[in-house]
Amino acid sequence: MRGRWSLSSRLALLFAACAAVVSLFAGVLFSRGSEAHFIELDQQLLEGKLIGLRRALQDLDAEQTQRRLEDELSRQADLALRIKGSDGVRWYDSSIRIPAQLPERPGLSTLSDADNDYRVLNAPLYPDRADSPQLTLLLDITHHQHFLQRMQRLIWLTVGLSALATALLGAWAARRALRPLRRMGAIAGNVSARSLNARLPEEQMPAELAELAHSINAMLGRLDDAFQRLSAFSADIAHELRTPLSNLLTHTQVTLTRERSLEDYREALHSNLEELQWMAQLVNDMLYLAKADHGLLALHREPLQLAEEVDVLLDFFAPLAEDANVRLSREGEGRIEGDRNMLRRALSNLLDNALRFTPADGEVRVRMVDGAQGMSVCVENSGEGIAADLLPRLFDRFYRADPARQEGSSEHAGLGLAITRSIIRAHGGQIRCESADGWTRFLIELPKGE
Incomplete structure (x- = not known):
C-alpha cells in the first residue's frame, strides 16, 4: 500500500498530461499558422515590389534607373535589391549589408546569416527573355523571427502553467468527486456482525456510484438476512434441544433419588432412549441440511x-x-x-x-x-x-x-x-x-x- 498512488493523484496527473498535450498541440498549430501567415504576407509584399520594379526599369537610361530604384527602395527600409546580369555578374546592390551568398533558385526562400534573417525572392527582370537580368529581393524578417521565438517560449510557459494548474484543480476536483467513495468506505469499515443493518445512501450517490451502492446494499441485506437466519437457527436448535435435555436430566435425577427396582430402571432407560433417539434424528437432519446448503448431497x-x-x-x-x-x-x-x-x-x-x-x-x-x-x-x-x-x-x-x-x-x-x-x-x-x-x-x- 505504501508504494501505490491514490486514485486522486492518478486522476490529477492524467488531467495534467491531457492539458499539457492539448496546450502543446494548440501552441504548435498557432505557431505554424503564424509562421505560414508571415510567409504569405512577405511573399505578397515581395511580389508587389517585384511588379513595381519591373515597371520602373522599363525603357530607362542608367541615371534614371538609379534614381527610380532608390525611390522605390526608399519607401521600405527593410527591403534590399541585388541585380545580376544573365552571365552572373553583379550589377547592383542597394545595401552593403546584403550577404555575399544568396539562394540561386527561383521563387521564394528563407536565408539566415549570423545576425539577420531574410526572405529572398529570385525572379527575372524580363520574364519573356532568356537573357534577362536577375532580380533578387531581400526582406529583413528578423523582427518576425523574434516574435515567433517569443511566442514559442510563451507556448512552453503556457504548457507548463496549464499542466500545473490543471493538476492542482484536477486533484481538488477528483478529491471532491471521490468523496462518496470515501463515505462508502467509512460505512463499509463500520459494518460488523452487530451493524449489518447499515446501508449506503443511494439517493445521495452520483449516477456512476448509485448502481454500486445498490449492489452493496443488496449484499448487506443478504448478509443481514443470512446472519439473522443463522442467529435464529442457533436459537432454534437450543430451543429444540432444551426440552428433551431437560426431560432427560429431570427423569434421571428423579430416578436416582432413591433405590428402585430393576423394572423401574429399565423403564427409565427406555424413556431416556426415546428422547435420545429424537435428539439423534434432529442432529442427523441438521447435518443433512448443512450438506445441502454446501452442495454436498451426493445424488444417485x-x-x-x-x-x-x-x-x-x-x-x-x-x-x-x-x-x-x-x-x-x-x-x-x-x-x-x-x-x-x-x-x-x-x-x-x-x-x-x-x-x-x-x-x-x-x-x-x-x-x-x-x-x-x-x-x-x-x-x-x-x-x-x-x-x-x-x-x-x-x-x-x-x-x-x-x-x-x-x-x-x-x-x-x-x-x-x-x-x-x-x-x-x-x-x-x-x-x-x-x-x-x-x-x-x-x-x-x-x-x-x-
Whole structure:
C-alpha cells in the first residue's frame, strides 16, 4: 500500500498530461499558422515590389534607373535589391549589408546569416527573355523571427502553467468527486456482525456510484438476512434441544433419588432412549441440511417411474389415513431421473404433513403431469387453509404454522419441509406452496434429466 498512488493523484496527473498535450498541440498549430501567415504576407509584399520594379526599369537610361530604384527602395527600409546580369555578374546592390551568398533558385526562400534573417525572392527582370537580368529581393524578417521565438517560449510557459494548474484543480476536483467513495468506505469499515443493518445512501450517490451502492446494499441485506437466519437457527436448535435435555436430566435425577427396582430402571432407560433417539434424528437432519446448503448431497440418479414410487408411499400411509378417515389418491404418471431414497423422503414428508392437517372425511391427492420441460407433482390436501403471510416461511427451519406446536416435540421439529426443499433443489427443481379455496397444495417442478 505504501508504494501505490491514490486514485486522486492518478486522476490529477492524467488531467495534467491531457492539458499539457492539448496546450502543446494548440501552441504548435498557432505557431505554424503564424509562421505560414508571415510567409504569405512577405511573399505578397515581395511580389508587389517585384511588379513595381519591373515597371520602373522599363525603357530607362542608367541615371534614371538609379534614381527610380532608390525611390522605390526608399519607401521600405527593410527591403534590399541585388541585380545580376544573365552571365552572373553583379550589377547592383542597394545595401552593403546584403550577404555575399544568396539562394540561386527561383521563387521564394528563407536565408539566415549570423545576425539577420531574410526572405529572398529570385525572379527575372524580363520574364519573356532568356537573357534577362536577375532580380533578387531581400526582406529583413528578423523582427518576425523574434516574435515567433517569443511566442514559442510563451507556448512552453503556457504548457507548463496549464499542466500545473490543471493538476492542482484536477486533484481538488477528483478529491471532491471521490468523496462518496470515501463515505462508502467509512460505512463499509463500520459494518460488523452487530451493524449489518447499515446501508449506503443511494439517493445521495452520483449516477456512476448509485448502481454500486445498490449492489452493496443488496449484499448487506443478504448478509443481514443470512446472519439473522443463522442467529435464529442457533436459537432454534437450543430451543429444540432444551426440552428433551431437560426431560432427560429431570427423569434421571428423579430416578436416582432413591433405590428402585430393576423394572423401574429399565423403564427409565427406555424413556431416556426415546428422547435420545429424537435428539439423534434432529442432529442427523441438521447435518443433512448443512450438506445441502454446501452442495454436498451426493445424488444417485437412476430412471424412476414416479407413479410407482408414489404408490409405495401411499400404501405405507394407508393405515394412518384409514384411522384418520382420510382418502388417499394418485393421478397421472411420469418418468424422471433422480435419487430414489431422497425423492421418497421428500414425498413422504409432504404426505405426512398433509395427513396431519387434513380433517376427518378429508382427502389427500397426489397429481402428476409429465410435460415437455419436466415433471410437475402436486401434493394437496383439503382442510383449513394457511394464511398468505405464512406461506413464504413454511420452508424455514424449525418453523411451524400451527401455533399449538411451539415447544420441542419428539415427533416433529419443523425440519421436514426444509429438508424437502433441499432435496428438490438438489435435483434442480423448485417447490412452492399455495393455499386457497379449502385446499393446500405443495407444487414441485422437476427436470426430466437426460
